[in-house]
Amino acid sequence: MAEPLLRVEKLVRRFGGIVATDNVSLDVAAGELHAIIGPNGAGKTTLISQLTGHLEPHSGSVSLAGRDITYLPAYRRCALGLARSFQITSLLLDFTAADNVALAAQAHAGTSFRFFANARKEKGLRDAAHAALDRVGLGHRADVVVNRLSHGERRELELAVALASKPKLLLLDEPMAGLGVTESQRMVKLLQELRKEVSIVLVEHDMPAVFALADRISVLVYGRVIASGDPAAIRANEEVKRAYLGDQHVVTHHG
Amino acid sequence: MKSLSVSKAVTALMLAGLVLLPLYSSLSGNIFIMTLFTRIVILALAAASLNLIMGFGGMMSFGHAAYLGIGGYAVGMLAQEGVGSGFIQFPVALAASAIYALVIGALSLRTRGVYFIMITLAFAQMAYYVASGLARYGGDDGLTVYKRSDFSGLINLSDRTQFYYLCLACLFGVIFLIWRIVNSRFGLVVQGLRSNEQRMQAIGFPAKRYQLVCFVISGTMCGLAGALLANNTDFVSPAVMYWTRSGDLMVMVILGGMGTLFGPIMGAVVFLLLEEFLSQITEYWALIMGPLLLLIVLFGRGGIMGMLGRAGRG
Numbered sequence: 089m090a091e092p093l094l095r096v097e098k099l100v101r102r103f104g105g106i107v108a109t110d111n112v113s114l115d116v117a118a119g120e121l122h123a124i125i126g127p128n129g130a131g132k133t134t135l136i137s138q139l140t141g142h143l144e145p146h147s148g149s150v151s152l153a154g155r156d157i158t159y160l161p162a163y164r165r166c167a168l169g170l171a172r173s174f175q176i177t178s179l180l181l182d183f184t185a186a187d188n189v190a191l192a193a194q195a196h197a198g199t200s201f202r203f204f205a206n207a208r209k210e211k212g213l214r215d216a217a218h219a220a221l222d223r224v225g226l227g228h229r230a231d232v233v234v235n236r237l238s239h240g241e242r243r244e245l246e247l248a249v250a251l252a253s254k255p256k257l258l259l260l261d262e263p264m265a266g267l268g269v270t271e272s273q274r275m276v277k278l279l280q281e282l283r284k285e286v287s288i289v290l291v292e293h294d295m296p297a298v299f300a301l302a303d304r305i306s307v308l309v310y311g312r313v314i315a316s317g318d319p320a321a322i323r324a325n326e327e328v329k330r331a332y333l334g335d336q337h338v339v340t341h342h343g
Numbered sequence: 344m345k346s347l348s349v350s351k352a353v354t355a356l357m358l359a360g361l362v363l364l365p366l367y368s369s370l371s372g373n374i375f376i377m378t379l380f381t382r383i384v385i386l387a388l389a390a391a392s393l394n395l396i397m398g399f400g401g402m403m404s405f406g407h408a409a410y411l412g413i414g415g416y417a418v419g420m421l422a423q424e425g426v427g428s429g430f431i432q433f434p435v436a437l438a439a440s441a442i443y444a445l446v447i448g449a450l451s452l453r454t455r456g457v458y459f460i461m462i463t464l465a466f467a468q469m470a471y472y473v474a475s476g477l478a479r480y481g482g483d484d485g486l487t488v489y490k491r492s493d494f495s496g497l498i499n500l501s502d503r504t505q506f507y508y509l510c511l512a513c514l515f516g517v518i519f520l521i522w523r524i525v526n527s528r529f530g531l532v533v534q535g536l537r538s539n540e541q542r543m544q545a546i547g548f549p550a551k552r553y554q555l556v557c558f559v560i561s562g563t564m565c566g567l568a569g570a571l572l573a574n575n576t577d578f579v580s581p582a583v584m585y586w587t588r589s590g591d592l593m594v595m596v597i598l599g600g601m602g603t604l605f606g607p608i609m610g611a612v613v614f615l616l617l618e619e620f621l622s623q624i625t626e627y628w629a630l631i632m633g634p635l636l637l638l639i640v641l642f643g644r645g646g647i648m649g650m651l652g653r654a655g656r657g
Contacts, residue, residue: 140545161544161549162544162545163544163545163547163548163549166545166546166547167547171545171546172545174541174542174545178539178541178542178545179539179542180535180538180539180542180543181538181539182538183534183535183538187531191531191532191535191543191546191548192546192547194528194531194532195546195547195548196547199528200528200529200532200548200553201528201529201556202527202528202529203523203524203527203528203529203530204523204524204527205527205528206523206526206527207526207527207528207530207531208526208531210528249542249546252546253546253547
């Protein structure tokens with residue numbers, strides 16, 4: 089196998105006596121959609137935070153396309169092609185949808201130490217913003233201030249912002265969180281489209297969505313990866329069933 | 344759209360008033376009003392510079408008066424040492440303010456929120472005490488500027504009208520620059536950081552360096568106000584850096600409307616006129632001024648500019 093796009097090796101992160109990330113290793117190949125699932129408190133968000141640079145691990149390493157990024161700050165990782173969406177929507181609320189996306193494009197299109205020309209009239213940035221908005225189906229809402237967008241629209245906008253930086257790898261932290269049934273279905277469809285263009289790490293609670301989308305699934309329990317494999321293998325795994333006792337029917341009946 | 348037109352109309356009226364003021368003064372023979380409004384225009388410039396970091400950048404600096412002192416002392420000290428040329432004094436005033444802003448900003452921007460307010464306040468008070476200790480330059484008593492900056496015949500700062508128009512041109516110039524900056528790439532990044540720093544980091548912007556550059560631009564602009572102020576009063580003293588003066592500037596910005604282009608001018612005009620007229624009525628003018636400001640801040644969200652906007656809509 090060629091060099092994986094993302095390689096996580098023996099990552100450890102403790103909070104006091106609790107080991108939130110316990111010797112986690114996983115690979116994400118280029119073009120793959122890799123889902124990370126696990127019960128509440130399994131350490132999914134802690135793991136994601138170390139991938140995005142919001143939290144430093146105590147040991148282990150993270151590398152992107154062969155480059156060690158373990159201790160790089162978030163903005164440097166973004167420049168290297170790692171984009172993320174937030175579990176709890178995090179946008180510029182007093183900016184329009186188009187401004188939110190255009191800023192992400194701007195971060196990857198030359199210097200932002202330009203003080204005089206009107207950035208909202210830069211055709212390249214505006215076109216990129218509108219393309220990304222169209223991609224997620226928000227084209228008609230481009231000039232609406234984020235404050236006035238619905239929750240579902242904001243989740244889609246998160247995705248558009250991430251896409252605008254033309255990432256190699258997209259880290260999606262529960263993109264379905266808080267979405268209704270139809271909105272979820274739209275999001276799954278959208279992700280099915282996007283995965284053709286970009287590698288994705290998906291952290292998600294919505295099991296039907298995970299099993300519909302993922303090439304491979306890693307199951308995190310108490311900070312450890314207890315199983316990793318394709319959806320069929322994960323569905324058949326006894327240890328996973330035990331960990332997901334309450335959700336067992338979900339794992340076995342969908343997908 | 345109607346709401347826009349009300350605040351636009353009032354703004355246009357105010358600007359026209361400022362431009363035509365010397366005409367009124369010479370027709371009516373009211374010289375005092377020129378003195379008053381020169382001060383207003385200079386402090387409006389200072390407030391506008393503060394608005395750039397506070398209103399647009401979300402950086403609540405409580406030490407902005409320090410630049411008034413630094414700009415002022417640059418002029419006063421050079422004059423005392425026999426360097427009377429404005430072509431030297433003004434660039435030195437701006438450069439000194441920029442350097443101070445760079446150092447203070449680099450240290451202060453490690454903190455956020457209340458800590459940022461406190462640390463900028465602390466540095467300004469330090470500047471205040473340093474100035475008080477400058478025995479050679481008057482110490483506590485301040486420094487008299489015996490001769491205004493000399494621009495070798497280009498413009499005469501001792502001429503009341505010429506000086507007023509110089510100050511007004513500086514104010515308009517700074518407002519123009521701020522207008523360009525807030526709509527530029529740089530300005531959008533700075534405003535984005537005010538809105539959501541975590542998000543901006545995640546899309547690839549290192550927060551601090553943008554905020555620091557903005558902090559330096561703002562400080563430099565305020566240093567210009569300081570240099571003008573020293574010329575206006577022919578005097579500079581540590582009192583100009585005192586924390587209450589920084590507070591006044593903040594009040595002007597909030598009163599006029601944070602994050603609006605012309606709000607700080609409006610705020611400075613209203614604040615200083617109120618101060619002037621109330622102090623003529625009673626010695627205890629602050630007793631009226633305080634509650635009045637409280638009411639405007641509490642009930643007039645967005646300051647005067649915000650209220651004008653709503654008046655138009657209502």
